[in-house]
Amino acid sequence: MKHKYQIVSDYSGGGNQGVIYTFTFDEVITPTMISNYHDCFSAIFSFDDIQAFTEKKKRLLGITGSGEKLIVQKVPKKGVFSPDYFRDYFANEVKKEFGEDSNKLIVFIPPYALVSSVFSDKTDYYRSFVEGFELGSYKFEKYKKDRKELPTHNVVLVSEDKTAVKHALQEGTAVCNGMYFARNLANEPGNVIYPASLAEEIKKQFAKTTVTIKVIDEKEAIKRKMGGLLAIGKGSVNPPRMIIIHYKPFKKAKRKICFVGKGVTFDSGGISIKPADGMWMMKGDMSGAAAVAGIMLTIAESKPNVEVIGIIPSAENMPSGSSVRPGDIVTASNGKSIEIDNTDAEGRVILADALHFASQYQPDAIIDLATLTGACAVALGMHAAGLFTKNDELAEQLTNSGTAVHERVWRLPLWDDYHKLNESDVADVKNTGGRYGGAISAAKFLENFVDETIPWVHLDIAHPAMPNKSSAYTNDYMTGFGVRLLYKFIKQL
Numbered sequence: 001m002k003h004k005y006q007i008v009s010d011y012s013g014g015g016n017q018g019v020i021y022t023f024t025f026d027e028v029i030t031p032t033m034i035s036n037y038h039d040c041f042s043a044i045f046s047f048d049d050i051q052a053f054t055e056k057k058k059r060l061l062g063i064t065g066s067g068e069k070l071i072v073q074k075v076p077k078k079g080v081f082s083p084d085y086f087r088d089y090f091a092n093e094v095k096k097e098f099g100e101d102s103n104k105l106i107v108f109i110p111p112y113a114l115v116s117s118v119f120s121d122k123t124d125y126y127r128s129f130v131e132g133f134e135l136g137s138y139k140f141e142k143y144k145k146d147r148k149e150l151p152t153h154n155v156v157l158v159s160e161d162k163t164a165v166k167h168a169l170q171e172g173t174a175v176c177n178g179m180y181f182a183r184n185l186a187n188e189p190g191n192v193i194y195p196a197s198l199a200e201e202i203k204k205q206f207a208k209t210t211v212t213i214k215v216i217d218e219k220e221a222i223k224r225k226m227g228g229l230l231a232i233g234k235g236s237v238n239p240p241r242m243i244i245i246h247y248k249p250f251k252k253a254k255r256k257i258c259f260v261g262k263g264v265t266f267d268s269g270g271i272s273i274k275p276a277d278g279m280w281m282m283k284g285d286m287s288g289a290a291a292v293a294g295i296m297l298t299i300a301e302s303k304p305n306v307e308v309i310g311i312i313p314s315a316e317n318m319p320s321g322s323s324v325r326p327g328d329i330v331t332a333s334n335g336k337s338i339e340i341d342n343t344d345a346e347g348r349v350i351l352a353d354a355l356h357f358a359s360q361y362q363p364d365a366i367i368d369l370a371t372l373t374g375a376c377a378v379a380l381g382m383h384a385a386g387l388f389t390k391n392d393e394l395a396e397q398l399t400n401s402g403t404a405v406h407e408r409v410w411r412l413p414l415w416d417d418y419h420k421l422n423e424s425d426v427a428d429v430k431n432t433g434g435r436y437g438g439a440i441s442a443a444k445f446l447e448n449f450v451d452e453t454i455p456w457v458h459l460d461i462a463h464p465a466m467p468n469k470s471s472a473y474t475n476d477y478m479t480g481f482g483v484r485l486l487y488k489f490i491k492q493l
């Protein structure tokens with residue numbers, strides 16, 4: 001956690017370096033309201049500012065009697081207001097105006113009753129404030145000699161509901177630690193994070209937890225006949241790995257869940273090489289793996305009564321004399337043969353072995369996350385990940401979880417009609433299904449490698465995992481998408 005928090009039920013001012021945030025849900029600003037601020041904080045506003053605020057300005061600035069800045073912010077009305085409002089708002093605030101010239105931020109959290117129709121519970125509401133501060137403060141500048149770290153603030157959360165805020169702070173801390181880990185992994189370049197170093201980073205991160213880590217290297221992968229993972233990894237000097245992060249609760253677990261994350265540490269496209277433009281972003285083609293590592297860290301810290309196994313197939317997709325070629329036929333660990341039509345459709349090929357591996361745990365559900373297709377990004381844009389499943393209950397649970405914490409998913413079909421797109425003349429299945437319905441044919445490909453008795457969900461996170469303008473905390477870097485979503489999912493089981 002970047003900032004230091006204090007929770008109080010009342011605040012009456014002090015210190016001249018602080019900034020006080022207050023919020024109003026009232027649409028009509030009356031002179032009584034303004035005089036209330038004066039009474040509470042001995043605040044002084046300029047006449048023109050009051051005038052503008054009563055008309056259409058969203059924010060009123062004043063100075064309190066003890067010299068603090070006072071911000072009165074109008075919250076947009078119902079319909080526009082979302083569970084992300086305060087997360088986004090404070091992510092923005094910590095970055096700009098009051099980021100550098102003040103070390104203390106005092107936030108008067110509006111009572112839960114005012115927003116309860118929008119939030120699924122109090123914890124999610126209070127967490128959104130903490131997550132705004134933390135996620136908005138994220139930076140990845142470790143390689144810059146003159147890096148400008150954002151200042152650490154003392155944040156005072158003012159609420160009558162101190163116990164609930166305290167609980168939300170604990171949960172928010174666990175979630176943000178997971179997201180920071182996920183974002184750091186995804187933002188590291190390909191020359192630093194490759195399959196073996198990814199495994200090492202994960203081992204290091206979990207060393208002080210009760211979680212166990214197992215790493216399958218290329219020799220063991222050969223024994224286990226992981227032909228998909230090996231084929232994609234063999235063009236690189238950095239051999240592939242399968243990383244297993246296993247969390248078991250102390251008590252008998254009520255459910256067993258597998259999370260699987262695509263970990264292509266760099267995707268050049270291989271022999272079917274990608275165009276140069278924007279190829280740097282493919283260092284983030286392990287964002288599914290990063291999200292799985294991140295959620296496992298959150299789980300290790302929050303200790304839910306659910307057994308969770310995180311499985312990361314990791315390879316570097318490079319063109320070389322030893323690369324897999326278009327036309328090659330490889331056999332995955334479940335015995336199905338794959339015709340490699342395009343070496344840039346590599347994610348699904350390594351996931352084939354990971355999904356078969358996950359199936360052997362016989363979990364209650366398998367959920368995979370992958371930056372899998374450009375087609376999904378084209379279909380849904382940055383605001384949602386694609387969700388594919390035949391299980392309506394899981395679809396609903398994940399959709400609701402995503403809405404609650406603002407990592408949203410949108411269901412796309414997984415009808416068997418699409419199976420024929422992946423038919424091959426020479427193998428059991430082909431790794432491309434054509435441009436039309438490309439996100440769906442990729443999901444249908446994966447279905448070949450999951451035990452059909454196990455409920456399974458595929459999440460295509462191609463766009464929301466990458467830097468995007470959907471909020472103030474996803475702008476600049478790989479976003480760590482999936483950690484909040486999966487934590488909420490685990491919590492509601």
Ligand SMILES: [Zn+2]
Nearest residue numbers: 267344345346
């Ligand atoms: Zn690719």
